[in-house]
Amino acid sequence: MVTSWNRPTTLTVNKKAIQFNIEQELKRLQPGQEVFAVVKANGYGHGAIEIAKLALEEGVSGFCVSNIDEAIELREAGILLPILILGVITPSLAPLAQQYDLTVAVASKEWLTEVIANDELDTIRAPLKLHLKIDTGMHRIGFYDVEDFVTSVELVESQPRLIYEGVFTHFATADEADDTYFSQQAQCFNQFIEKSPVKPKYIHCANSATAFWHQACPSNIIRLGIGLYGLNPSGKALDMPFELQPAASLTTELVFVKELQAGDKVSYGATYEAKSNEWLGTLPIGYADGWNRHLQGFKVLVDGQFCEIVGRVCMDQCMIRLPKHYPVGTPVTLIGENSGQVITADDVAEHLQTISYEVLCDIGARIPRRYV
Numbered sequence: 001m002v003t004s005w006n007r008p009t010t011l012t013v014n015k016k017a018i019q020f021n022i023e024q025e026l027k028r029l030q031p032g033q034e035v036f037a038v039v040k041a042n043g044y045g046h047g048a049i050e051i052a053k054l055a056l057e058e059g060v061s062g063f064c065v066s067n068i069d070e071a072i073e074l075r076e077a078g079i080l081l082p083i084l085i086l087g088v089i090t091p092s093l094a095p096l097a098q099q100y101d102l103t104v105a106v107a108s109k110e111w112l113t114e115v116i117a118n119d120e121l122d123t124i125r126a127p128l129k130l131h132l133k134i135d136t137g138m139h140r141i142g143f144y145d146v147e148d149f150v151t152s153v154e155l156v157e158s159q160p161r162l163i164y165e166g167v168f169t170h171f172a173t174a175d176e177a178d179d180t181y182f183s184q185q186a187q188c189f190n191q192f193i194e195k196s197p198v199k200p201k202y203i204h205c206a207n208s209a210t211a212f213w214h215q216a217c218p219s220n221i222i223r224l225g226i227g228l229y230g231l232n233p234s235g236k237a238l239d240m241p242f243e244l245q246p247a248a249s250l251t252t253e254l255v256f257v258k259e260l261q262a263g264d265k266v267s268y269g270a271t272y273e274a275k276s277n278e279w280l281g282t283l284p285i286g287y288a289d290g291w292n293r294h295l296q297g298f299k300v301l302v303d304g305q306f307c308e309i310v311g312r313v314c315m316d317q318c319m320i321r322l323p324k325h326y327p328v329g330t331p332v333t334l335i336g337e338n339s340g341q342v343i344t345a346d347d348v349a350e351h352l353q354t355i356s357y358e359v360l361c362d363i364g365a366r367i368p369r370r371y372v
């Protein structure tokens with residue numbers, strides 16, 4: 001994928017906002033707690049390496065990614081802090097993880113048995129660090145059976161090539177007002193921890209939402225994801241207990257402007273018809289950039305005014321109705337602030353009936369990231 005540096009469409013990442021958000025969380029830490037910055041999925045679209053380097057300067061203790069390739073990308077960029085892979089890696093890749101000094105999630109006894117049988121795991125290198133994942137109610141990955149978990153801890157403890165460094169879980173409803181299911185999961189996690197024959201260095205359960213709204217829940221790693229990027233994990237459902245600053249803004253420029261005559265139709269399917277003579281602007285962003293087709297009818301900002309996206313969003317372009325003539329080159333804000341008005345990733349998410357996470361992750365590789 002070639003990044004379109006010469007097209008005016010840009011995702012601008014405000015480094016000060018990232019720094020501010022990390023500081024906000026660091027200030028709230030209880031003794032013994034550390035922040036691991038979650039930079040999976042290219043740092044939620046913001047750029048994994050750049051965000052990791054910024055977070056490192058701000059004093060985070062490690063990183064979380066989703067898979068081994070994302071972890072290796074960070075190592076090859078010179079990041080030396082601990083990197084925890086949250087997803088399941090293929091067991092045969094355990095030696096590769098050890099080679100790169102990565103920390104790996106263990107979700108089953110079968111996975112562990114396969115890794116132990118692999119004689120490519122090195123006895124000379126530092127042992128492979130493991131965090132056992134407990135399925136307390138997400139039913140995605142993790143130990144569900146306490147006996148399996150206990151046997152697995154014992155197995156790890158018997159292996160000089162492995163270290164039982166952590167145990168963790170993930171909550172399904174930490175971002176909701178009703179904490180019934182959250183409490184059940186927390187209770188289940190405690191039951192597993194009590195049964196653990198050895199207590200590892202790290203016992204953790206806190207994503208952003210857990211850290212923000214369930215501070216009492218013991219977790220010595222805060223896996224800070226969406227909060228790092230300045231967004232409320234609940235969207236607009238729960239009030240943030242402290243301020244965050246959204247780091248990303250998505251902007252472009254008018255690349256073509258024309259006056260439609262009443263009755264003229266716009267874009268594929270001719271789904272929009274001008275009711276009277278009106279000004280139409282074309283933006284160089286489309287669904288191939290993650291600007292979803294369902295954003296037809298949503299708004300962008302031009303000169304501090306909300307302008308409707310009219311007609312179908314195309315692969316590389318979309319059209320907006322302008323209140324008057326604006327010249328080619330006029331700045332357009334899709335996410336962010338423009339002359340005092342703001343469109344947030346949560347506004348976009350609300351229109352798409354999704355969450356800000358998806359909006360940000362969808363912003364395509366074709367769009368350059370600029371750091372200011």
Ligand SMILES: Cc1ncc(COP(=O)(O)O)c(C=O)c1O
Binds near residue numbers: 086209226
């Ligand atoms: C296991 C795990 N921990 C932490 C996070 C970070 O979550 P958030 O971005 O809500 O802070 C995620 C995100 O998907 C996750 O899957």
